[in-house]
Amino acid sequence: MSTPPPSLWRRIKAALRPPRTLxxxxxxRTYLVVTFGVGIGALNTGNNLLYLVxxxxxxxxxxxxxxxxxxxxxxxxxxVGTDGAFAGEPFAFRWGxxxxxxxxxxxxxxxxxxPLTGEGxxxxxPAGAEHVVRADLxxxxxxxxxxxxxxxxxxxxxxxFAKTRVVALEGTLLVYPRRGFACADPGEAAVGHVGExxxxxxxxxxxxxxxxxxxxxxxxxxxxxWLKSASVGKLLKVEREREERRTYILGVQSGLxxxxxxxxxxxxxxxxxxxxxxxHEVGLELPQQRLRPGxxxxxxxxxxxxxAWLGFEEQREEAA
Amino acid sequence: xxxxxxxxxxxxxxxxxxxxxxxxxxxxxxAWALGLVLVAVLVSLMGRRPFARAPRLTAILLVPLAGAxxxxxxxxxxxxxxxxxxFAGLVASQRLLSETNxxxxxxxxxxxxxxxxxxxxxxxxxxxxxxxxxxxxLASLSLGLAVVEAAVPPGEPVPVRHVLRPLxxxxxxxMAGAVAFFVLFPRLNWNMGVRRxxxxxGPATSGFSDTVRLGGSGTLKSNPRVxxxxxxxxxxxxxxxxxxWLGRTYDTFNGQEWSTIGAPSKRRRTRVTLRPGAEKQVxxxxxxxPAYGARTLIALETPxxxxxxxxxxxxxxxxxxxxxxxxDELRFVEEGLGYSYEVYSVPPGVDTDPGKLDQKExxxxxxxxxKIDPRIEELAHQVVGNExxxxxxxxxxxxxxxxxxxxxxxxxGDVADPLMEFLFVRKAGHCEHFATALTLMLRTQGFExxxxxxxxxxxxxxxxxxxxxxDAHAWTHVLVPGRGFVTVDATPAAYRANQxxxxxxxxxxxxxxxxxxxxxxxxxxxxxxxxxxxxxMSRPPRNEPGKERxxxxxxxxxxxxxxAGAAVYWTWRYLSRRKARAPVLEATRFVDSVERQxxxxxxxxxxxxxxxxxSARLTREAHPLAPAVSPLTRRYLEARFGQRPLRPGxxxxxxxxxxxxVEVHKQQQQTPRARxx
Numbered sequence: 001m002s003t004p005p006p007s008l009w010r011r012i013k014a015a016l017r018p019p020r021t022l023x024x025x026x027x028x029r030t031y032l033v034v035t036f037g038v039g040i041g042a043l044n045t046g047n048n049l050l051y052l053v054x055x056x057x058x059x060x061x062x063x064x065x066x067x068x069x070x071x072x073x074x075x076x077x078x079x080v081g082t083d084g085a086f087a088g089e090p091f092a093f094r095w096g097x098x099x100x101x102x103x104x105x106x107x108x109x110x111x112x113x114x115p116l117t118g119e120g121x122x123x124x125x126p127a128g129a130e131h132v133v134r135a136d137l138x139x140x141x142x143x144x145x146x147x148x149x150x151x152x153x154x155x156x157x158x159x160x161f162a163k164t165r166v167v168a169l170e171g172t173l174l175v176y177p178r179r180g181f182a183c184a185d186p187g188e189a190a191v192g193h194v195g196e197x198x199x200x201x202x203x204x205x206x207x208x209x210x211x212x213x214x215x216x217x218x219x220x221x222x223x224x225x226w227l228k229s230a231s232v233g234k235l236l237k238v239e240r241e242r243e244e245r246r247t248y249i250l251g252v253q254s255g256l257x258x259x260x261x262x263x264x265x266x267x268x269x270x271x272x273x274x275x276x277x278x279x280h281e282v283g284l285e286l287p288q289q290r291l292r293p294g295x296x297x298x299x300x301x302x303x304x305x306x307x308a309w310l311g312f313e314e315q316r317e318e319a320a
Numbered sequence: 321x322x323x324x325x326x327x328x329x330x331x332x333x334x335x336x337x338x339x340x341x342x343x344x345x346x347x348x349x350x351a352w353a354l355g356l357v358l359v360a361v362l363v364s365l366m367g368r369r370p371f372a373r374a375p376r377l378t379a380i381l382l383v384p385l386a387g388a389x390x391x392x393x394x395x396x397x398x399x400x401x402x403x404x405x406x407f408a409g410l411v412a413s414q415r416l417l418s419e420t421n422x423x424x425x426x427x428x429x430x431x432x433x434x435x436x437x438x439x440x441x442x443x444x445x446x447x448x449x450x451x452x453x454x455x456x457x458l459a460s461l462s463l464g465l466a467v468v469e470a471a472v473p474p475g476e477p478v479p480v481r482h483v484l485r486p487l488x489x490x491x492x493x494x495m496a497g498a499v500a501f502f503v504l505f506p507r508l509n510w511n512m513g514v515r516r517x518x519x520x521x522g523p524a525t526s527g528f529s530d531t532v533r534l535g536g537s538g539t540l541k542s543n544p545r546v547x548x549x550x551x552x553x554x555x556x557x558x559x560x561x562x563x564x565w566l567g568r569t570y571d572t573f574n575g576q577e578w579s580t581i582g583a584p585s586k587r588r589r590t591r592v593t594l595r596p597g598a599e600k601q602v603x604x605x606x607x608x609x610p611a612y613g614a615r616t617l618i619a620l621e622t623p624x625x626x627x628x629x630x631x632x633x634x635x636x637x638x639x640x641x642x643x644x645x646x647x648d649e650l651r652f653v654e655e656g657l658g659y660s661y662e663v664y665s666v667p668p669g670v671d672t673d674p675g676k677l678d679q680k681e682x683x684x685x686x687x688x689x690x691k692i693d694p695r696i697e698e699l700a701h702q703v704v705g706n707e708x709x710x711x712x713x714x715x716x717x718x719x720x721x722x723x724x725x726x727x728x729x730x731x732x733g734d735v736a737d738p739l740m741e742f743l744f745v746r747k748a749g750h751c752e753h754f755a756t757a758l759t760l761m762l763r764t765q766g767f768e769x770x771x772x773x774x775x776x777x778x779x780x781x782x783x784x785x786x787x788x789x790x791d792a793h794a795w796t797h798v799l800v801p802g803r804g805f806v807t808v809d810a811t812p813a814a815y816r817a818n819q820x821x822x823x824x825x826x827x828x829x830x831x832x833x834x835x836x837x838x839x840x841x842x843x844x845x846x847x848x849x850x851x852x853x854x855x856x857m858s859r860p861p862r863n864e865p866g867k868e869r870x871x872x873x874x875x876x877x878x879x880x881x882x883x884a885g886a887a888v889y890w891t892w893r894y895l896s897r898r899k900a901r902a903p904v905l906e907a908t909r910f911v912d913s914v915e916r917q918x919x920x921x922x923x924x925x926x927x928x929x930x931x932x933x934x935s936a937r938l939t940r941e942a943h944p945l946a947p948a949v950s951p952l953t954r955r956y957l958e959a960r961f962g963q964r965p966l967r968p969g970x971x972x973x974x975x976x977x978x979x980x981x982v983e984v985h986k987q988q989q990q991t992p993r994a995r996x997x
Contacts, residue, residue, distance in 0.1 A: 027426035034430060038437050043508060048845050049440035049448065052502050056456060057433075059497030063490050105464075105483060106471040123472035124479035134473065155470070157490050158463040159426075 020069070021164045028160035034286040035061070060158065068276050070164040071104045071154045077167045080132060081145070084304070087178040090118065090136035095150060097122065098130040105156045109133050112151040112166050115140050116173070119153075139175040142265060147171040172315075179273075186248050186271045187301065197250040211238040247293045248275050250303075251285035252310060265307045272303045286310055321358025325478050329420060332428055335458030339432035342439030342451035344404045349442075350398075353406040360413030372419035385410055425466055429459050444843035446835040453495075460491045463495035495647045504821035507847040525597040532570055532773060532794065532836040533577040534738035534752055543789035544818060544828040547612040548775070549616035550785045551933070551945035552601040552620075563668070564621040564807055568649035569772040569797060571681060573760060575689040575737060582646015582681055588653055591627030592642050595666070595673040595804075602667055607660040611789060617642070617650040618774060618787075619663040621807060622672050626663045631656035646681075647770075647787060654881050655709050674803035685799060688760065693740045714798040714808040717761050721754055727815040751811040758810035768889050772807070777817040781833060786824075790818025907959040910971045914978060914994040916953055921945060921982040931956060944988065948981035 024032065035057040042050035080094035088282070093116075095109050103126055109120035120135025139145060151163040214227055215221070215235040229236045250268045272282045276295060283293035284303050291299075291306055309316045340357050343349050363370065371378040379836050389407055392398040412431035436455055439448050442788040464487040469478045548565070570578035603618055617626055631640040633656050641653045652659055662766050666672050701719045707713040728748040735741045739760060742753040755771050762769040776793035778785040793816055797805040807817065818825070857876065911931050918924070918934065923945060938946035952974055958964040 003678040026423075027430065030426070030430050031433070034433050034437070041441070046507060047440060048502070048842055049444060050437065051505060051507075052498060052842065053437055053452070055498035055501030055505070056452070058501060059494040060460075062497060063494045067486070067490055073375065075574070101624050103482065105486070106467045106470055121471035121473060121478070124482045126482075155467050157466070157467065158460060158488060159467040159470075171777065195967060 019165065020063050020072075020077060022065075022310045023162045023164070025159055031160050032061075033055070034112060038170055054084055055201050061160070064158055064160050065138070065163075067157045068154050068161065069154045070102065072107070072152055074101065074167045075099055075104065075107075075152060075165075077109070077152070077165065077169060079169065079171050082137075082173070085139055085173060085175045086136070087142045089109060089179065089192060090138050092118070093118075093135050093137045093173075095120065095133045095135075096130045097133055099125055099127050099150075101127050103127060104154070106154050107133075108155075109135065110151045110153075111137070111147055112149045114173075120299055124162055126272075139173070140176045142175050142262060142308055144309065144315050144316075145175055147173055147174040173306045174305060177262070177269040178265050179298055180270055184271070186250060186275060187286045196258050208240065210239045213239055247281040247283065249283040249285055249293065252287070252307070254287035257311075261311060265310060269307055272277060276300045288313060322661050325469050325480070326367070327466055327480060328425075328462050328469065328478075329367075330400040330718045331458045331462035331465070332425055333361055333364045333416060335430055335455050335462055336416060336435075337434045337456060338454035339435040339439070340412070342436050342448050342455065343409070344441055345447040345451065347441065348399065348402050348465050349409070350402070351404055353409050357409045357413050360416050364416040369419055370415055370967045371414060371417040378414055382407075382410060382414060383593050391848075399443050401438060405442060408434045408438060408729070420464060422470065425462070427833045428461060432459060444839070446831075446838045447682075448697075449838060449842070450598075456495065457488075461487050462664070464490075482739075493903060494611065502689070502842075503843070505854065507845075507850060514781065531577045531579045532752060532771065534756060535744075539625035544821075544825040545611040545789045546786045546832045547609055547789050548618055548787040549609065550608045550620075550778070550787070551605045551783060555783065558594045559780045561780070562776070563778055563811075564649070564676045564772075564793070564795060565618050565775040565778070565787055565791075566621045566623060566772055567616050567618050568645075568772075569647040570773070571647065571684040571689060573689055573756065573771070575691055575739070578756070580647035580649075581644075581684050584646060585644040588643050589627075589931050590629065590639070590641055590652055591625065592644055593625050594648060594650075595624050597666065598666055600670070601664040604663040604665065605660070606663060609660055610657045612658070615652040615655060615659075615661075617652070617661060617663075620665040621668065621772075622805070623648075624664050624666050624672075626650055626661060629659060629661035632658040632660070640856030641646050641938075668807070671802065679895045684768055686766065687764050688763055689736075692760070692764075693737065693744075696739070696743060696761060697764035699743065700764045703761070704765050709800075710762070710769075710798050710804075711800050711806055711808070713765060713767055714758065714762055714769070714806075717758050718810045720809050721757060721810040722812045724916070725749070725754065725757075727751075727754075727812050751816065754795045754810040754812075756807065762796070762798060770797045770799075770805070772797045776809075779829075781829070781836070786829075786832065788818045788828075793817075866911075897986060906966050906971065907956055910959065910966060910975070911956050911976050913971075914949070914956070916976065918945070918949070921985050938974070944985050946980055948978050950977060 001263055014304075021172055027253045035054070038050055038054045041047070041055045049140070068184055070197060076098050078096045080096050082091050082093045085091040097107065097109065103124065104122075106121070107125060107126055108119050108121045110116075116137045117138055118137040121131050122131050122135040123129050141318050148170060149166045150162055151166050153162050155162045212225055213236065215237040219237060223237045225236050225238050248271075252264050252268055256264055268284070272284070275282045276297075276299060279295065281293040281295045282299060284291035284301065284306055286306060287310075291302055293299075294302070333467055337357075340349075340361075344354055386407055389398065393400050393403045394826065399915040408431055412428055412435065415428045415431060419423055432455060432485065436452060439451065461484060462535070465478065466481065468483050472478055490972075568580075571578050572579045572581055601624060604620055606618065608618065616630075617628060629640045629642060629652065630637045631652060631654060631854070638656075640656070640659065643651050645651060700717065703717050704713045707716060725742070726748040727750065729750055731746075731749065738753065739756055742749040743757055752771075759769045759771050771794060773792075773794045775787045776789040776795070777787055777791040779788070780786075793811070795807055795809040798808050800806045914931060915925060923938065923943070925931070929937075930952050931949075935946070935949045937943075938949055955966070955970075955974060959966045966972055
């Protein structure tokens with residue numbers, strides 16, 4: 001599976017895109033209608049005060065163009081990126097924007113020609129300092145998203161016109177599978193204790209006491225050392241020489257395409273999340289890749305990354 | 321949704337109030353609309369939005385109001401423009417009291433824009449300019465803050481201080497642009513839609529009535545409002561004219577008030593001749609301003625011919641007829657906001673005809689009140705003695721009154737016999753007391769006299785003379801055989817003109833001066849003014865007589881030179897910036913051309929290989945093109961990084977040499993193959 005190449009129309013549109021685009025806002029349209037009406041009135045009656053008002057209205061239009069241009073020129077943008085983008089839900093995305101000289105106002109940033117929706121804004125950008133703009137973007141589907149540029153829009157100074165400039169900036173955003181509810185059972189553990197308890201946090205482990213540490217979330221309260229906890233005023237857990245964990249190998253079968261592949265990726269991602277959160281080790285078996293079992297958030301991130309690239313191997317090679 | 325910025329809402333509300341005020345200063349907006357909008361603005365300024373829960377219902381309520389306004393217009397009870405402006409005010413009020421969101425804010429300010437346009441159509445007041453300025457500043461600041469507020473992420477503060485300064489600058493530039501457009505955009509038609517001014521500083525305070533009642537206080541003397549403007553030909557040139565501007569005269573005194581027995585003429589004429597003219601008459605073009613508040617024509621003493629009168633109404637100027645009344649009074653037939661007319665007057669000192677007086681009126685010039693105090697006659701006789709010349713007797717009495725009596729504006733109110741009170745009790749009074757005393761004392765001695773009222777003064781502003789409401793005055797006309805009526809003023813000279821505070825007078829003068837400039841430069845600006853402006857810009861100024869010509873160039877030459885200098889500076893700056901970038905682009909283009917020529921000879925750069933690498937590789941491999949490429953590479957590096965840009969034509973020469981080497985190389989490659997075949 002691969003991302004379809006951009007259509008001819010989209011490429012032509014990108015090639016013909018002017019350096020600035022101007023869009024009249026809703027209030028701007030009404031403003032133009034009023035200006036037209038005042039102009040007709042002035043020409044019709046010869047009332048000098050209407051000429052004065054007309055002059056003011058036209059000056060404001062020209063001033064809007066000049067000030068908005070001053071606002072969006074000489075801008076430098078870089079992508080700070082995101083901590084993790086999951087399909088179908090908003091994720092925090094950041095850009096770093098700066099200006100060498102002059103101030104800028106009311107800037108709105110978004111990604112151009114990409115399926116990402118959402119935008120971030122900055123009210124005032126002083127000269128010489130980088131401002132990090134945060135936006136809640138949403139990606140509709142899993143996989144790498146090719147980013148070509150950042151769209152910067154301003155309605156400064158009066159909100160009558162929205163002037164837009166696109167800053168060319170190549171990049172790739174990897175979107176992880178959608179987070180959801182995994183109905184299917186992860187199957188039997190490849191390695192580890194087999195018994196009633198399916199959570200290693202609820203087992204005592206074996207061997208001598210190796211130490212005490214603070215009880216974290218989801219851990220079994222039965223492992224609390226009550227005496228020590230009472231003396232220090234917080235819950236402490238007993239750690240033994242051998243903590244028992246299970247090892248699961250999750251896999252995505254080869255030959256899956258389309259919705260079936262998406263569904264399986266989402267399911268595996270959710271199973272891995274649950275198992276890793278429960279303290280187990282999880283490995284991943286993909287048609288062209290294998291991840292060794294591991295635990296913790298780093299392993300989860302590696303699994304998500306592998307699942308996100310699944311079906312987009314060609315682009316991965318290009319990106320590499 | 322984030323909480324809207326309070327300052328922005330206040331600015332929005334005040335901007336709307338300014339827009340409505342631009343219509344209200346015309347005085348034509350109905351009081352109920354004025355009251356409703358005022359209440360709405362106040363409630364909104366307090367942060368209350370009572371219509372937020374039912375915006376649609378309250379919007380529907382506007383429909384019957386619109387219907388009522390339409391019916392009022394259809395019935396002829398209301399002007400269409402006034403009705404439209406009132407409705408715009410109501411719409412803005414409804415929006416002000418509704419929930420605040422970007423759409424509502426935009427609608428409020430656009431309704432304000434409509435109200436400003438309505439204000440422009442309703443009046444030409446100077447206050448309109450103030451309201452327009454206020455609306456432009458307040459609405460721009462509000463809109464600018466709204467734009468920034470929309471871009472600021474929720475929870476973060478709006479950078480108000482940083483936003484206000486550039487917005488102020490922007491508004492100032494927009495104002496300058498508006499003025500430039502106003503001055504230069506060609507006027508294609510006559511200024512027909514303008515409506516004349518109304519009394520801008522409150523209701524009119526001066527005026528003429530059919531009687532003059534002695535007593536009361538002299539508050540009018542402290543009123544500095546300008547009631548009359550006059551342009552005189554020949555121009556006296558004096559800063560203070562100190563002349564008598566006659567309104568009307570009175571011949572009958574009943575002990576308390578003056579009146580006239582002359583019957584009004586039923587004829588209405590556009591031109592009236594009161595008396596035969598003289599040789600050196602003074603021509604006056606007079607404008608009675610809305611603050612005047614009466615229909616009586618005013619003219620420099622002694623008026624001979626009056627006519628060519630226009631009445632200013634809210635809908636334009638109209639030619640107006642004059643009606644002649646008793647006491648030499650002329651009145652406009654209809655009431656208007658202001659009037660303008662032309663007068664020819666006989667200058668002071670020239671003998672005049674007493675005018676059209678019948679025998680009854682002549683007899684009345686000697687009439688005394690029935691219950692006149694006999695002491696007055698005795699007093700007059702003591703002063704006049706056996707003097708038989710009316711003018712000499714009048715001057716004796718006048719000097720005596722000025723010497724023995726004091727001027728005051730503080731009086732005790734109405735009394736039974738004000739003249740007796742003035743002469744024997746208080747021994748102080750204002751101009752009416754002095755004039756009445758002189759007139760009646762002359763009559764007791766058998767000299768014909770009458771009371772005249774009008775204004776005294778004339779203050780020069782520009783090439784015109786202004787007369788203020790406080791200049792209202794009363795004096796005495798003495799009938800001198802062979803010379804006609806001669807003016808004698810018993811009021812002390814220092815108290816004849818207005819008695820207003822100097823500071824107040826200065827402020828009103830300033831306002832009047834600005835208002836005059838506004839009227840001539842904006843309201844009455846025409847195609848002719850545009851042509852004059854352009855001609856003044858393109859032609860040298862005319863030599864005005866009496867004005868010394870300086871050797872220095874005129875101001876406009878300095879301004880033009882400054883503008884040209886600024887244009888040259890900015891052009892140079894722009895070009896120098898472009899020039900700094902040019903060598904880099906030139907070097908890049910140069911290396912692209914080199915690479916193209918090399919690739920045509922089969923030498924292609926590998927991935928990541930620069931021209932320097934290619935040149936080194938060719939030298940290593942002893943390639944035949946290496947001697948040609950090596951100096952090109954060195955030159956490129958110098959141009960690109962060594963601050964030695966390529967000279968004009970240098971790149972073309974180098975590329976030509978490379979092309980030659982490439983062609984030789986190609987020929988050398990092709991020759992052995994031909995032999996082999």
